[in-house]
Amino acid sequence: MLAAVMSACATTSTPSGSSGGVNGLYASLNDATKRYELAVQQARAGQSGDSAKSLQTALDQIKEGSARCGLTAGCDPQRFLSAYDRMLRLKDGSFFTSDDVDSYGDDQPDHAGTGSETSPASKALPQLQRTVVLLRGQPLSQLIVMNGPVKAALEMWLTQWRPNLMDAWVNYQYLRHEMWPAYQREGLPEALLFGFLAKESGGKVHAVSRSGAAGPLQFMYGTAMRLGLTGDSSFDLRFDPALSAKANADYINEQLEQFNNNLELAIGAYNGGEGRMQRIVGSNTSVSFYAPSVYSQMSQETREYVPAVLAAAWLFMHPDSYNLRFPRINGDPGQVILKRQASLTELTVCLGTALGHYDGWFRTLRNLNERVDPQVELPAGTNLVVPKALEHAYQARCVDGPWPILAKDLHDASVPAVQTPPPTPSPSRRLLNHRVRRGETLTSIVSHHGCSSIKEVAELNHLHDQALSVGSVVQLPSCR
Known part of the structure; x- marks a missing residue:
């Protein structure tokens, strides 16, 4: 369907339609969207056959309408792209089963109707599918706003960051049995856990940042203490995948409570600090993270972090929709x-x-x-x-x-030890006494003699505030 939509958008428009034709296309598009929603409802009710028929009719309408739109003057192809995006959001792992997919026909794209809001890992575990996608009773896809920053992050994950994304996927498959249970117990979506892991460490358990954050989910020491990642003197518990996942889940639930289930603000607090986020947001917890009053006060790191986590979570749920194939891995x-x-x-x-x-x-x-x-x-x-x-x-x-x-x-191979010779002592420098005259400053004195720096002379004479009095003696390294 996406290929048909994009093809229609690339078609040269010709003035073969009328305003009535445009309205007819838009009416057909609205009807297709309603049929897709009906397909979802039928799948929920277990009516897989009826759901497949409704879905196929909706897709056929979209294909035909998108093709005609490119040939009709005044038709906006973006409406069809928006409809596709909405349909993608309606997908939920609990709505469609893998058995239903094959009945949709050979011309059905891989991503349509597969319920790929579940990952390949969770497809092997159908009983986990609902917990994969729900956050506080809502499908995670409805909480992710597909705006400019998220789309830009999607492009980064699919291009420059792609090796990191694939490494994160592989690492997570082997860590899943340790990390996922904590999220599952707390009722949080697995996709969100993967989003954090991909952005924070790429699944490297022993990762340490330049700022001192450590572990697969990169906790600072103070936050780790507050969340119970302490108590083992021989090992930093931030490196424990299971405990780190539990601490992350506790923190996110805590921030969701604080920000009235505003996922973007909770993720922003995880990166930029909950105190800062609370001061910026105040009592208006319904405000968007991207609102100027919030977004402009965030650090550049946090501005990039929030959409990056959401984009990685989205790809975890919808890999096929983005021409992405995660390798199948037995992580038992x-x-x-x-x-x-x-x-x-x-x-x-x-x-x-x-x-x-x-x-x-x-x-x-x-x-x-x-x-x-x-x-x-x-x-x-x-x-x-x-x-x-x-x-x-x-x-x-x-x-x-x-x-x-x-x-x-x-x-057992040994590497020769390199003995560093002791430093050669620098020859001592003769000191010159200079009596301060009226109008002289430390800067002018050092500039006149030209043998040292202001800092060196100030330290040599203990002039921490660089204050000079007329008649006092200042020592300077001699040039001779």
Whole structure:
């Protein structure tokens, strides 16, 4: 349907229609939208056959109308694009089942009617579909405003940020069993969790920002303490995926209460601070994040952060609608008991590209064993968490044979220590005494002698306020 709409928009318009023709097209478009809504209601009621017929009729009307619009003077193609966007928002994972999709016909685009507001991961778990998409009783898609900033962020995720998005997806699939339960218990959408994870760390459990935020969801230390990510002196609990997800869910629910379920403000508070957001918003919690009174007072980072999180969540729900294919990954957790001493780095070497994982397994092993130093060799008998699909590869590659021997040899390689010679003491400089005359300043004195800087002379004479009195003596490094 989208291809047909875009094709119509690109068609050269000719004056073959009349104002009545335009009105007829718009009336047909409104009828198609109502039929689509009817299809959704029928699917909700379990009337899959009737739903499929209503859906097909609506799509046929849209296709025909969009094609005619491009040939009709005065017809606005944007109306058809807007109708498509509205239909996309009506999709909900609880409305359509995978069994219904095949009945829509071979000419049906992949994204239409599939309920892809659920991700490929949740399609394998139908019982989770409603909790994936609902936020405080509303479909998450209706809370995401498809405005300019969100569309710009969608483009970034699909272009420049695409490698980060794919890495986040892969990392999340292996962390899902740890992080999703906390969101599920709190009634929050899985797509929102993925949006935070993609933007914050890309699913790297041990990520630390320049500002000191740490963990997969990047908590500052003070916020982490307030949310209970403390109490383990030997390990920073911000790096625990399950506890980090719980803290994030608690925080978002707290901010949704504070801002009357305004999702954009809650996300903005997560990045820019709840205190700042409360001061800016005041009692008007219905205000849009993009309202000038709010948006203009946000930092550039927060202005970009909110739509980026929402766009990543939207792609999690609607990948097919954006020509995006997330790889299918079996993230079920498993375990191995080490048969021989090894570190996580050694296991990464001997596992190689097992299961077609061409980026290697280092990140996954680190994420799943967050308390383990990857360079430290662990004794035989140590229990490690690995993807269940990797258990056989460990037995085949890392117990016997050449690969564990190679990994051990590389790990034990020593790097020569570089001895830094002690610094050569600089020759002492002779000092010159200068008696201050009327009208002189520290700047003029230093400029006259030209052998030092104002800061150096001020420190040498303890002139922190650079105040001089006539007749006093100032010492300066001599040029000779």
